[in-house]
Amino acid sequence: MIARRTIIRGGLVLDAAGGAAAKDILIQDGLILAIDAPGFGVSDDAEVLSAADRMLIPGLVNAHTHSHGALNRGAVDDKVSLEMFLTGAGSSTRSRGIDDKYLSAALSAAEMIRKGCTACFDLTVEFPGPTREGISAVARAYRDSGMRAVVAPMIADRTIYQALPGLLEALPDEVRAQVADMRAAPIDQTFSVCDEILSNWEFDRRFVRPALGPTIPLYCSDEFLVRCAELATQHGIPLQTHLAESRAQGAIGQARYGRSLVEHLDAIGFLSERLSAAHAIWLGDDDTARLGQAGVKVAHNPSSNLRLGSGVAPVRQMLKAGVTVGIGTDASNTSDGQNMFEATRLASYLSRIEGPATAQWISAQQAFGLATEGSAKVLGFERIGRLAPGYEADIVFLRLDSPHFVPLRAPLLQMVFGENGASVDTVMIGGRVVFRDGKLLTLDEAVLRRQAQEAADRLDRADGTPRGSTTVVSQLVGAFCAAQGCLGHKLPRKLNLACEG
Numbered sequence: 001m002i003a004r005r006t007i008i009r010g011g012l013v014l015d016a017a018g019g020a021a022a023k024d025i026l027i028q029d030g031l032i033l034a035i036d037a038p039g040f041g042v043s044d045d046a047e048v049l050s051a052a053d054r055m056l057i058p059g060l061v062n063a064h065t066h067s068h069g070a071l072n073r074g075a076v077d078d079k080v081s082l083e084m085f086l087t088g089a090g091s092s093t094r095s096r097g098i099d100d101k102y103l104s105a106a107l108s109a110a111e112m113i114r115k116g117c118t119a120c121f122d123l124t125v126e127f128p129g130p131t132r133e134g135i136s137a138v139a140r141a142y143r144d145s146g147m148r149a150v151v152a153p154m155i156a157d158r159t160i161y162q163a164l165p166g167l168l169e170a171l172p173d174e175v176r177a178q179v180a181d182m183r184a185a186p187i188d189q190t191f192s193v194c195d196e197i198l199s200n201w202e203f204d205r206r207f208v209r210p211a212l213g214p215t216i217p218l219y220c221s222d223e224f225l226v227r228c229a230e231l232a233t234q235h236g237i238p239l240q241t242h243l244a245e246s247r248a249q250g251a252i253g254q255a256r257y258g259r260s261l262v263e264h265l266d267a268i269g270f271l272s273e274r275l276s277a278a279h280a281i282w283l284g285d286d287d288t289a290r291l292g293q294a295g296v297k298v299a300h301n302p303s304s305n306l307r308l309g310s311g312v313a314p315v316r317q318m319l320k321a322g323v324t325v326g327i328g329t330d331a332s333n334t335s336d337g338q339n340m341f342e343a344t345r346l347a348s349y350l351s352r353i354e355g356p357a358t359a360q361w362i363s364a365q366q367a368f369g370l371a372t373e374g375s376a377k378v379l380g381f382e383r384i385g386r387l388a389p390g391y392e393a394d395i396v397f398l399r400l401d402s403p404h405f406v407p408l409r410a411p412l413l414q415m416v417f418g419e420n421g422a423s424v425d426t427v428m429i430g431g432r433v434v435f436r437d438g439k440l441l442t443l444d445e446a447v448l449r450r451q452a453q454e455a456a457d458r459l460d461r462a463d464g465t466p467r468g469s470t471t472v473v474s475q476l477v478g479a480f481c482a483a484q485g486c487l488g489h490k491l492p493r494k495l496n497l498a499c500e501g
């Protein structure tokens, strides 16, 4: 039962400018009503919650993840690039039932809450195409966890073998025979299901909202992308896609369209303020300007980009071009965890390899702004990402006796650069405490753990997935991309004794 009024007393409250001061927070009907000096008077009916020795921060907002990845933790081999990973992505969800879809989203939500994240944008996949029951199961898991989420069915009308020109021809005959007939769900069927999902949304949009996730532009025909954009406009919902995530995508886009991916998407009318682009790594200067002009937002995923060797996104240039940037973790199989603290720290650290001018680096405060208010804009939630009157009471309590806060000098800097989620003590979402004293109050994590192991054993057997090793076809796809000069990237390593400024 949520008390109508709650007063949080004794905490150190982080403000939007990065300062921290002892303040009390009054909450009414899930919203922050007032933040004022310690001990300020409230009516007797308010429930008092102690935040002594805790720092209070706005819940982190994950701008890009995939809840289906949680049940696939540990299934992505060590040295695997994006294209190698995508080769097996369909088969890894093939045998799941509705309960498995719910379970994966519940596991994903439990991890995010534990690590101080209170809202996310989830592109969730079903094989061979989305179903109303499947998306409803994912949304239900978020509702049951108490988290906010934007849930988008991840859809396409091409497989990787149709998306990468020359790939099928490059495969040995016996492998080609296995994969040549793979098809995505028919377009009309996909859109009819999506329309049904969007027209019959049964969840409280204050917490769980629908969206559409055309997976990767190269995996979608132009007709498919345009229909996605039209359906999103019709229902007034956001769209998210993976844009120029790998060098292969950037290069193959150029070869296929005779112009950059971004130029092409602009030409077919796909770019808009509804759209957010996850990753956005392999962009030219014109592309960042184009994204800025069109109002496209970007979800930056530094941990996944490093894990898959995809590259380093030009975040500084995007910000200069007026692009709204949020921070995401990507799924907990390709990032090995949905840790928004880690992703936020990496966003700041990684900006330092882009150039030597320290003034251009992304500061701890900026990175924190991206991970809260920036990501909130990607999700399209207007009143999250900040502790201020009128905002949702999505509040994370951090223990100040954690080593990286001792001694305490610069709370925000010490949090962004030192926190790993272990200090998260209490999490409140919309005024409701969902995590307290290291325990999730909304879902039974012991049960989830047992169900997850049972499901993993059963699904691996059903899918014939070799655990912890890449398949032959995945290695062949990796070799194909490498042969085209399309894998990874390297940093210039030339010693310049003149030391540029």
Ligand SMILES: [Zn+2]
Pocket: 064, 065, 066, 242, 278, 330, 331
């Ligand atoms: Zn992704």
